[in-house]
Amino acid sequence: xxxxxxxxxxxxxxxxxxxxxxxxxxxxxxxxxxxxxxxxxxxxxxxxxxxxxxxxxxxxxxxxxxxxxxxxxxxxxxxxxxxxxxxxxxxxxxxxxxxxxxxxxxxxxxxxxxxxxxxxxxxxxxxxxxxxxxxxxxxxxxxxxxxxxxxxxxxxxxxxxxxxxxxxxxxxxxxxxxxxxxxxxxxxxxxxxxxxxxxxxxxxxxxxxxxxxxxxxxxxxxxxxxxxxxxxxxxxxxxxxxxxxxxxxxxxxxxxxxxxxxxxxxxxxxxxxxxxxxxxxxxxxxxxxxxxxxxxxxxx
Numbered sequence: 001x002x003x004x005x006x007x008x009x010x011x012x013x014x015x016x017x018x019x020x021x022x023x024x025x026x027x028x029x030x031x032x033x034x035x036x037x038x039x040x041x042x043x044x045x046x047x048x049x050x051x052x053x054x055x056x057x058x059x060x061x062x063x064x065x066x067x068x069x070x071x072x073x074x075x076x077x078x079x080x081x082x083x084x085x086x087x088x089x090x091x092x093x094x095x096x097x098x099x100x101x102x103x104x105x106x107x108x109x110x111x112x113x114x115x116x117x118x119x120x121x122x123x124x125x126x127x128x129x130x131x132x133x134x135x136x137x138x139x140x141x142x143x144x145x146x147x148x149x150x151x152x153x154x155x156x157x158x159x160x161x162x163x164x165x166x167x168x169x170x171x172x173x174x175x176x177x178x179x180x181x182x183x184x185x186x187x188x189x190x191x192x193x194x195x196x197x198x199x200x201x202x203x204x205x206x207x208x209x210x211x212x213x214x215x216x217x218x219x220x221x222x223x224x225x226x227x228x229x230x231x232x233x234x235x236x237x238x239x240x241x242x243x244x245x246x247x248x249x250x251x252x253x254x255x256x257x258x259x260x261x262x263x264x265x266x267x268x269x270x271x272x273x274x275x276x277x278x279x280x281x282x283x284x285x286x287x288x289x290x291x292x293x294x295x296x297x298x299x300x
Contacts, residue, residue: 039064039172041202041299043209043235045260046084047073049290054241055103056262057081058211060202060299061088066171068094070211072107081107082118090118094170097125098213099197100149102142109148120158125149126180126196127161133192141193162198173299174203178227179215188218194240195219201233204299209235210254216240220250235297236260238280242273242289251280258297261289 039062046057055073062068069092072081085092095112097105111118130150137143153159163180179199181192189195197213210233212220220239223231236256239247242263251259259280267273268289280287288295 038205038300039066041068041173041204042296043202043299044296045262045288046080046295047262047264047290049264051264052266053103054263054267056098056213056237056241057084057107058237058260059084059088062171064171065089066093067091068096068170070096071098071104071213072111074103075106075110078107078110082111082116085111085118092118092120093122095120095123096198096200096211097123097149098211099126099193100128100146101193101214102145104213105149106145109145109152112152123153123156123159124162124198125153125159126163126198128181128192128196129183132183132186136186136190136192138191146193162200172204174201176201176203176230178223178231179219188222189216191216197239199223201231202299207234207297207299209233209237209297209299210256211237212239213237214240217244217246217250220247224250224253234258235299238262238276241267242276243267243270245272245275247276248279251276251285252283255283256285258286258288260295261287264290 042061044059044061047055053074055077056071057073058070060068060070067085067088069085095108097108112120112123128146133146134143162177164178164182166177168175177198177200179197181196185192185195194214195216197215199210199212199215201208201210210231231253232255234257236254236259238259238261239250242261261277263273268277277287
């Protein structure tokens with residue numbers, strides 16, 4: 001046996017181990033997350049307080065540069081929506097359409113049809129059954145807008161249809177969907193488009209926001225009965241621009257610290273909207289609406 005050879009080998013091994021131990025002592029391991037700030041997301045509400053009609057547009061901008069857009073408003077608001085997106089980098093990672101009514105999807109249809117320098121990576125929307133919608137459509141639905149929307153979506157691979165029970169994660173955010181189109185929807189309401197609104201919760205590690213589109217009171221009650229505490233959120237987008245009676249129990253159950261009401265001045269004079277604003281405040285929550293000095297919150 002070559003003892004000198006083995007002695008040299010084990011001596012080198014011992015020196016290597018001592019060097020490693022010394023390095024660990026002097027330079028302790030740093031967790032992968034250390035030195036990397038957690039992503040925060042600023043949710044911003046837009047809308048003209050002096051407009052003669054309601055609309056809905058939100059952006060969710062991440063400190064990592066990612067951008068999520070929710071709805072967009074009317075066709076004639078396209079220029080404003082386009083400039084807003086351009087000011088935030090022109091790249092939309094997720095564009096969520098709660099439902100294809102003109103005050104929610106009009107500007108989106110214009111921009112998606114002619115994006116210019118705006119890049120839209122993915123679109124999320126409820127897949128509404130055309131024949132069922134046509135059967136129960138109302139004058140306020142402006143059904144041709146739905147047809148335009150579906151024609152665009154059927155011709156693109158960017159669409160991802162979502163509904164109750166779906167969930168996914170995006171760049172540290174958790175998305176949970178509680179409502180969308182369903183074949184059983186007419187058991188709750190025959191207002192198909194509003195009733196099919198995507199209701200979804202966007203959650204960070206500590207705070208969350210629940211978006212409700214234009215769901216009716218009966219749909220809200222059904223969701224509470226079905227999902228219970230899963231719906232509770234730090235922030236809330238009030239259903240249907242703060243309209244409809246019988247909402248008190250919904251606002252109380254969600255228990256949001258801040259509720260966004262997408263209502264311009266004229267709409268806030270409607271009895272149902274005015275009553276809902278009073279109820280939210282009576283429950284101890286703050287209201288952000290089109291005349292508020294602050295119209296953004298942070299999800300983190």
